[in-house]
Amino acid sequence: MKLIFIRHGDPDYEKDSLTEKGWREAEILAKRVAKWDIKQIYCSPLGRAKDTCSVSLKETGKEAITCDWLKEFYYRIWDEQVNEWTIAWDFYPRDFNYRDDFHDKDQWYETDIMKSGNIKEHALEVFAGFDELLEKHGYKRNDKGFYDVLEHNDDNIVFFCHFGVTALIMSHLIGVAAPVIWQGMMMAPTSITVLGSEERIPGEASFRVQTFADSRHLLEAGEPISQSGYFTEIFEG
Numbered sequence: 041m042k043l044i045f046i047r048h049g050d051p052d053y054e055k056d057s058l059t060e061k062g063w064r065e066a067e068i069l070a071k072r073v074a075k076w077d078i079k080q081i082y083c084s085p086l087g088r089a090k091d092t093c094s095v096s097l098k099e100t101g102k103e104a105i106t107c108d109w110l111k112e113f114y115y116r117i118w119d120e121q122v123n124e125w126t127i128a129w130d131f132y133p134r135d136f137n138y139r140d141d142f143h144d145k146d147q148w149y150e151t152d153i154m155k156s157g158n159i160k161e162h163a164l165e166v167f168a169g170f171d172e173l174l175e176k177h178g179y180k181r182n183d184k185g186f187y188d189v190l191e192h193n194d195d196n197i198v199f200f201c202h203f204g205v206t207a208l209i210m211s212h213l214i215g216v217a218a219p220v221i222w223q224g225m226m227m228a229p230t231s232i233t234v235l236g237s238e239e240r241i242p243g244e245a246s247f248r249v250q251t252f253a254d255s256r257h258l259l260e261a262g263e264p265i266s267q268s269g270y271f272t273e274i275f276e277g
Contacts, residue, residue: 042235074099
Protein backbone atom coordinates (compact mmCIF):
# COMPACT_ATOMS: atom_id res chain seq x y z
CA MET A 41 0.00 0.00 0.00
CA LYS A 42 1.09 3.57 -0.72
CA LEU A 43 -0.18 6.52 1.30
CA ILE A 44 0.17 9.73 -0.70
CA PHE A 45 -0.22 13.01 1.19
CA ILE A 46 -0.63 16.26 -0.74
CA ARG A 47 -0.52 19.67 0.87
CA HIS A 48 -2.99 22.20 -0.50
CA GLY A 49 -1.89 24.90 -2.96
CA ASP A 50 -0.61 28.35 -2.05
CA PRO A 51 -3.25 29.47 0.46
CA ASP A 52 -5.45 32.48 0.86
CA TYR A 53 -6.05 31.94 4.56
CA GLU A 54 -8.46 34.85 4.89
CA LYS A 55 -10.85 33.27 2.37
CA ASP A 56 -9.81 29.68 3.18
CA SER A 57 -9.16 29.16 -0.49
CA LEU A 58 -6.23 29.46 -2.89
CA THR A 59 -4.37 32.43 -4.25
CA GLU A 60 -4.08 32.90 -8.00
CA LYS A 61 -0.73 31.15 -7.72
CA GLY A 62 -2.33 28.36 -5.69
CA TRP A 63 -4.83 27.66 -8.47
CA ARG A 64 -1.97 27.46 -10.99
CA GLU A 65 -0.19 25.01 -8.70
CA ALA A 66 -3.35 22.92 -8.38
CA GLU A 67 -3.68 22.72 -12.18
CA ILE A 68 -0.07 21.59 -12.55
CA LEU A 69 -0.47 19.08 -9.72
CA ALA A 70 -3.65 17.62 -11.24
CA LYS A 71 -1.83 16.63 -14.40
CA ARG A 72 0.61 14.63 -12.27
CA VAL A 73 -2.13 13.06 -10.15
CA ALA A 74 -4.02 12.01 -13.30
CA LYS A 75 -1.17 9.62 -14.16
CA TRP A 76 -1.62 7.61 -10.96
CA ASP A 77 -3.64 4.45 -10.41
CA ILE A 78 -5.69 5.64 -7.41
CA LYS A 79 -7.86 3.45 -5.23
CA GLN A 80 -9.42 6.24 -3.17
CA ILE A 81 -9.03 9.96 -2.50
CA TYR A 82 -9.67 11.51 0.92
CA CYS A 83 -9.85 15.22 1.61
CA SER A 84 -9.80 17.70 4.47
CA PRO A 85 -13.05 19.65 4.95
CA LEU A 86 -11.21 22.99 4.76
CA GLY A 87 -11.62 25.14 1.67
CA ARG A 88 -7.98 25.38 0.58
CA ALA A 89 -7.63 21.58 0.55
CA LYS A 90 -11.01 21.03 -1.12
CA ASP A 91 -10.19 23.59 -3.80
CA THR A 92 -6.83 21.94 -4.52
CA CYS A 93 -8.47 18.53 -4.60
CA SER A 94 -11.29 19.70 -6.88
CA VAL A 95 -8.91 20.30 -9.77
CA SER A 96 -7.49 16.78 -9.51
CA LEU A 97 -10.98 15.30 -9.24
CA LYS A 98 -11.96 17.05 -12.45
CA GLU A 99 -8.80 15.78 -14.16
CA THR A 100 -9.15 12.18 -12.95
CA GLY A 101 -12.93 11.75 -12.86
CA LYS A 102 -12.61 10.47 -9.29
CA GLU A 103 -14.64 11.36 -6.22
CA ALA A 104 -13.26 12.24 -2.80
CA ILE A 105 -14.40 11.29 0.70
CA THR A 106 -14.20 14.16 3.20
CA CYS A 107 -12.76 13.31 6.63
CA ASP A 108 -13.18 15.87 9.41
CA TRP A 109 -10.04 14.63 11.21
CA LEU A 110 -7.95 15.54 8.12
CA LYS A 111 -8.50 19.26 8.80
CA GLU A 112 -5.44 21.25 9.73
CA PHE A 113 -4.17 20.55 13.25
CA TYR A 114 -4.79 24.16 14.27
CA TYR A 115 -5.15 23.64 18.04
CA ARG A 116 -3.35 26.19 20.17
CA ILE A 117 -1.08 26.01 23.19
CA TRP A 118 -0.13 28.65 25.74
CA ASP A 119 3.41 29.91 25.27
CA GLU A 120 4.52 31.41 28.58
CA GLN A 121 7.69 32.83 27.02
CA VAL A 122 5.70 35.33 24.95
CA ASN A 123 2.48 35.17 26.99
CA GLU A 124 0.18 34.25 24.11
CA TRP A 125 -1.58 31.35 22.42
CA THR A 126 0.21 29.82 19.47
CA ILE A 127 -0.50 26.90 17.13
CA ALA A 128 0.86 23.66 18.58
CA TRP A 129 3.14 22.95 15.62
CA ASP A 130 4.46 26.50 15.40
CA PHE A 131 6.14 27.09 18.74
CA TYR A 132 9.78 28.13 18.71
CA PRO A 133 12.79 25.78 18.74
CA ARG A 134 13.94 27.44 21.97
CA ASP A 135 11.01 25.67 23.64
CA PHE A 136 11.74 22.35 21.98
CA ASN A 137 15.34 21.50 21.13
CA TYR A 138 16.75 21.07 24.64
CA ARG A 139 13.92 18.93 26.03
CA ASP A 140 14.01 15.16 25.77
CA ASP A 141 10.28 14.83 26.47
CA PHE A 142 9.42 16.74 23.28
CA HIS A 143 11.45 14.15 21.35
CA ASP A 144 9.68 11.16 22.94
CA LYS A 145 6.89 9.69 20.80
CA ASP A 146 4.80 8.86 23.88
CA GLN A 147 5.59 11.90 26.05
CA TRP A 148 5.55 14.97 23.79
CA TYR A 149 1.82 15.56 24.28
CA GLU A 150 2.14 14.98 28.05
CA THR A 151 4.26 18.15 28.45
CA ASP A 152 2.75 21.12 30.24
CA ILE A 153 2.75 23.33 27.15
CA MET A 154 0.87 20.69 25.13
CA LYS A 155 -1.54 19.99 27.98
CA SER A 156 -2.50 23.68 27.95
CA GLY A 157 -4.29 23.03 24.66
CA ASN A 158 -5.48 19.45 25.27
CA ILE A 159 -3.20 18.39 22.40
CA LYS A 160 -3.11 14.73 23.43
CA GLU A 161 -6.89 14.47 23.10
CA HIS A 162 -6.84 16.11 19.67
CA ALA A 163 -3.89 14.03 18.45
CA LEU A 164 -5.54 10.78 19.54
CA GLU A 165 -8.67 11.79 17.61
CA VAL A 166 -6.59 12.09 14.45
CA PHE A 167 -4.79 8.79 15.10
CA ALA A 168 -8.10 7.01 15.72
CA GLY A 169 -9.68 8.38 12.56
CA PHE A 170 -6.66 7.47 10.49
CA ASP A 171 -6.34 3.94 11.89
CA GLU A 172 -10.04 3.29 11.38
CA LEU A 173 -9.60 4.28 7.74
CA LEU A 174 -6.53 2.08 7.28
CA GLU A 175 -8.37 -0.89 8.76
CA LYS A 176 -11.02 -0.47 6.07
CA HIS A 177 -8.20 -0.77 3.56
CA GLY A 178 -6.85 -3.98 5.12
CA TYR A 179 -4.27 -2.77 7.66
CA LYS A 180 -5.10 -2.85 11.38
CA ARG A 181 -2.85 -1.17 13.93
CA ASN A 182 -1.82 -3.34 16.85
CA ASP A 183 -0.55 -2.47 20.33
CA LYS A 184 3.08 -2.85 19.22
CA GLY A 185 2.96 0.19 16.96
CA PHE A 186 2.82 -1.51 13.57
CA TYR A 187 -0.01 -2.97 11.48
CA ASP A 188 -1.48 -6.42 11.07
CA VAL A 189 -2.19 -7.13 7.42
CA LEU A 190 -5.80 -8.24 7.13
CA GLU A 191 -5.72 -8.08 3.35
CA HIS A 192 -2.53 -7.26 1.46
CA ASN A 193 -2.89 -4.79 -1.40
CA ASP A 194 -0.85 -2.44 -3.53
CA ASP A 195 -3.45 0.33 -3.50
CA ASN A 196 -2.56 4.00 -3.79
CA ILE A 197 -4.52 6.05 -1.24
CA VAL A 198 -4.39 9.83 -1.69
CA PHE A 199 -4.96 12.49 0.99
CA PHE A 200 -5.43 16.19 0.21
CA CYS A 201 -4.78 18.02 3.45
CA HIS A 202 -2.26 20.19 5.33
CA PHE A 203 1.28 20.26 6.69
CA GLY A 204 0.48 20.11 10.40
CA VAL A 205 -1.88 17.14 10.24
CA THR A 206 0.28 15.27 7.71
CA ALA A 207 3.29 15.60 10.00
CA LEU A 208 1.19 14.37 12.93
CA ILE A 209 0.03 11.30 10.99
CA MET A 210 3.61 10.65 9.83
CA SER A 211 4.77 10.69 13.45
CA HIS A 212 2.15 8.05 14.25
CA LEU A 213 3.19 5.86 11.31
CA ILE A 214 6.96 5.95 11.77
CA GLY A 215 7.10 6.20 15.57
CA VAL A 216 8.61 9.61 16.27
CA ALA A 217 7.43 12.63 18.23
CA ALA A 218 5.34 15.00 16.13
CA PRO A 219 7.35 18.12 17.14
CA VAL A 220 10.44 16.58 15.52
CA ILE A 221 8.69 16.75 12.15
CA TRP A 222 6.83 20.00 12.85
CA GLN A 223 10.02 21.81 13.82
CA GLY A 224 12.54 20.00 11.62
CA MET A 225 10.79 19.62 8.27
CA MET A 226 8.46 21.48 5.94
CA MET A 227 6.16 20.71 3.02
CA ALA A 228 5.63 23.31 0.31
CA PRO A 229 2.16 23.87 -1.17
CA THR A 230 1.11 20.98 -3.47
CA SER A 231 4.16 18.98 -2.42
CA ILE A 232 3.78 15.21 -2.31
CA THR A 233 4.83 12.89 0.53
CA VAL A 234 4.60 9.13 0.10
CA LEU A 235 4.79 6.37 2.70
CA GLY A 236 4.81 2.76 1.63
CA SER A 237 3.99 -0.35 3.64
CA GLU A 238 6.89 -2.73 4.11
CA GLU A 239 5.80 -6.31 4.78
CA ARG A 240 9.06 -8.15 5.25
CA ILE A 241 7.37 -10.50 7.71
CA PRO A 242 4.15 -11.99 6.26
CA GLY A 243 1.11 -10.50 7.95
CA GLU A 244 3.01 -7.55 9.46
CA ALA A 245 3.36 -4.07 7.98
CA SER A 246 5.19 -0.91 8.92
CA PHE A 247 5.26 2.32 6.95
CA ARG A 248 8.37 4.01 5.64
CA VAL A 249 8.80 7.37 3.93
CA GLN A 250 9.64 6.95 0.25
CA THR A 251 9.24 10.55 -0.88
CA PHE A 252 9.07 13.68 1.24
CA ALA A 253 7.71 17.04 0.09
CA ASP A 254 8.33 16.40 -3.61
CA SER A 255 7.55 19.51 -5.70
CA ARG A 256 9.12 18.52 -8.97
CA HIS A 257 5.86 19.00 -10.88
CA LEU A 258 6.12 22.72 -10.13
CA LEU A 259 9.77 22.96 -11.10
CA GLU A 260 9.23 21.05 -14.32
CA ALA A 261 6.38 23.42 -15.22
CA GLY A 262 8.45 26.51 -14.40
CA GLU A 263 6.24 27.45 -11.44
CA PRO A 264 8.20 28.75 -8.42
CA ILE A 265 7.74 26.90 -5.14
CA SER A 266 5.65 28.86 -2.67
CA GLN A 267 7.30 29.99 0.57
CA SER A 268 4.06 29.62 2.52
CA GLY A 269 5.04 28.19 5.90
CA TYR A 270 8.77 28.78 5.45
CA PHE A 271 10.95 31.37 7.17
CA THR A 272 13.85 31.22 4.74
CA GLU A 273 14.39 31.24 1.00
CA ILE A 274 13.71 28.02 -0.86
CA PHE A 275 16.37 26.22 -2.83
CA GLU A 276 15.02 25.32 -6.27
CA GLY A 277 18.10 23.73 -7.84
